[in-house]
Amino acid sequence: MKTVIVGANHAGIAAANTLLDNYKDQQVVMIDRNTNLSYLGCGTALWVGRQIDSYENLFYTNKEAFEAKGARIYLETSVTSIDFANHVVHCQKADGTCFDESYDKLVLATGSLPISPKLPGCDLEGISFLKLFQQGQEVDRWMSDESVRSVAVIGAGYIGVEIAEAAKRRGKEVRLFDIAPTSLASYYDPSFTAVMDENLASHGIECHFGERVVAYHGENGRVSAIEAEKGTYPADLVINAIGFVPNNELGRDHLELFANGAYHVDRRQRTSDPDVYAIGDCATVWSNALAAETYIALATNAVRSGIVAGHNIGGTRLDSIGVQGSNGISIFGYNMVSTGLSVAAATRAGLDVCHADFEDLQRPGFMRENASVKIRIVYERGSRRVVGAQMASTEDISMGIHMFSLAIEEGVTIDKLKLLDIFFLPHFNQPYNYITMCALGAE
Numbered sequence: 001m002k003t004v005i006v007g008a009n010h011a012g013i014a015a016a017n018t019l020l021d022n023y024k025d026q027q028v029v030m031i032d033r034n035t036n037l038s039y040l041g042c043g044t045a046l047w048v049g050r051q052i053d054s055y056e057n058l059f060y061t062n063k064e065a066f067e068a069k070g071a072r073i074y075l076e077t078s079v080t081s082i083d084f085a086n087h088v089v090h091c092q093k094a095d096g097t098c099f100d101e102s103y104d105k106l107v108l109a110t111g112s113l114p115i116s117p118k119l120p121g122c123d124l125e126g127i128s129f130l131k132l133f134q135q136g137q138e139v140d141r142w143m144s145d146e147s148v149r150s151v152a153v154i155g156a157g158y159i160g161v162e163i164a165e166a167a168k169r170r171g172k173e174v175r176l177f178d179i180a181p182t183s184l185a186s187y188y189d190p191s192f193t194a195v196m197d198e199n200l201a202s203h204g205i206e207c208h209f210g211e212r213v214v215a216y217h218g219e220n221g222r223v224s225a226i227e228a229e230k231g232t233y234p235a236d237l238v239i240n241a242i243g244f245v246p247n248n249e250l251g252r253d254h255l256e257l258f259a260n261g262a263y264h265v266d267r268r269q270r271t272s273d274p275d276v277y278a279i280g281d282c283a284t285v286w287s288n289a290l291a292a293e294t295y296i297a298l299a300t301n302a303v304r305s306g307i308v309a310g311h312n313i314g315g316t317r318l319d320s321i322g323v324q325g326s327n328g329i330s331i332f333g334y335n336m337v338s339t340g341l342s343v344a345a346a347t348r349a350g351l352d353v354c355h356a357d358f359e360d361l362q363r364p365g366f367m368r369e370n371a372s373v374k375i376r377i378v379y380e381r382g383s384r385r386v387v388g389a390q391m392a393s394t395e396d397i398s399m400g401i402h403m404f405s406l407a408i409e410e411g412v413t414i415d416k417l418k419l420l421d422i423f424f425l426p427h428f429n430q431p432y433n434y435i436t437m438c439a440l441g442a443e
């Protein structure tokens with residue numbers, strides 16, 4: 001059996017490794033137009049902000065590793081089109097030479113593309129995105145340029161907030177814009193985003209939320225300012241981070257699509273064409289919180305969907321168990337984690353939800369080291385099943401959110417959480433843990 005995988009980043013890598021490590025009869029061909037693979041984009045802000053020494057360790061595999069496993073892998077090679085009827089992938093190398101690859105099974109792992117604000121002046125030099133390793137290198141070069149004194153970041157989602165912190169850590173004047181009224185509005189409710197906004201402002205980032213950018217301005221072909229609804233501001237470097245769209249350029253005319261253009265897949269990652277699978281940022285996911293298909297572009301989803309597709313192609317039936325979109329962020333030492341739906345997201349999705357809030361110290365007051373933890377649990381009014389949770393603290397609260405992820409996945413109710421067995425040890429938490437107290441406070 002021959003499987004061709006288009007896209008050899010996180011999702012494609014997971015599918016290829018699953019096939020190569022478990023199904024020795026499989027012939028695997030991987031094709032990617034980039035010069036590199038496995039780059040951890042999450043490291044860009046850490047490296048640009050000099051929180052890690054270099055980008056060297058932000059790659060976790062390479063071309064040779066797949067060749068050693070018997071795969072054929074073509075980098076700097078674009079798939080230009082696919083003949084789905086005859087099972088042929090048309091490819092073009094960087095030097096212009098073309099070749100075809102036939103397939104028995106095809107995996108589309110073509111990921112996502114950054115949304116580009118179509119604004120006047122968008123061709124000026126000094127306007128960047130932050131999707132690729134090469135773009136991270138470009139931004140780092142700009143940050144090292146003394147003439148770059150002010151940086152404007154458009155989009156205060158995860159990428160925008162993280163790169164704004166990085167620019168501040170590099171001593172730049174930083175302005176952060178978003179059309180939403182707060183940062184991180186897609187993931188957290190206002191009582192949480194307000195704390196992040198304060199954290200950003202207190203570290204010197206000028207936040208312009210609820211303010212749309214309308215144009216870039218420049219001199220001698222280089223950006224020098226951005227114009228927004230409430231004013232024009234200096235900007236020697238602009239970083240666009242206003243979200244991703246699924247990259248469906250190869251299959252949109254043949255395969256069934258979700259509302260935002262992602263390939264519709266079933267729980268085995270199969271598209272509407274039985275010989276074609278789609279994984280990662282170009283495909284939909286099943287949300288256990290929504291109990292519906294949706295789109296959540298995360299490396300964690302990319303990897304898991306690659307594993308599921310790999311096993312199904314290899315001959316082992318494996319259904320995706322769905323996702324909760326668990327995610328986290330840490331900005332100037334303030335940590336926020338969330339899973340499932342915020343009240344705002346649940347309401348937008350038409351769910352009738354309630355929520356319980358609580359805030360307390362992590363440990364008993366007699367402990368020398370301590371910090372406050374905010375928590376919100378979101379649950380459906382009728383079924384009382386947990387559909388989301390948000391937590392925030394300077395403490396590492398990441399392990400707590402994994403429990404909520406499992407609770408959502410398994411349909412656990414808020415009432416079952418009230419007396420959940422949670423250990424007590426003063427080093428770690430309080431006799432009445434904030435999860436217990438939050439759940440007990442539910443109506």
Ligand SMILES: Cc1cc2nc3c(=O)[nH]c(=O)nc-3n(C[C@H](O)[C@H](O)[C@H](O)COP(=O)(O)OP(=O)(O)OC[C@H]3O[C@@H](n4cnc5c(N)ncnc54)[C@H](O)[C@@H]3O)c2cc1C
Pocket residue numbers: 006007008009010011012031032033034041042043044077078079080109110111112130131132159247250279280281282297298299300301302
């Ligand atoms: C700055 C940044 C920080 C992030 N931080 C996090 C994080 O902390 N946690 C997290 O979970 N997620 C994070 N993400 C999101 C995560 O990187 C993506 O969800 C993940 O990369 C999706 O993997 P993928 O393989 O599906 O798609 P992609 O990574 O987009 O890879 C798709 C691949 O397909 C190739 N390709 C596309 N079309 C063709 C074609 N026609 N021919 C040949 N090759 C093609 C591309 O070259 C690319 O290599 C971050 C993203 C960015 C940009």
Ligand SMILES: NC(=O)C1=CN([C@@H]2O[C@H](COP(=O)(O)OP(=O)(O)OC[C@H]3O[C@@H](n4cnc5c(N)ncnc54)[C@H](O)[C@@H]3O)[C@@H](O)[C@H]2O)C=CC1
Pocket residue numbers: 042117154155156157158159160162177178179180183184185186212213241242243244296297298327328329
């Ligand atoms: N820590 C993590 O888990 C990380 C995850 N990622 C993932 O990568 C993907 C891309 O991240 P982002 O680009 O940050 O997308 P995002 O969806 O997280 O944020 C985009 C932001 O841009 C804003 N926006 C949209 N249009 C705008 C406009 N015209 N002007 C100003 N603001 C506008 C939105 O309100 C939103 O706040 C996301 O799926 C994200 O989850 C990225 C970085 C870190």
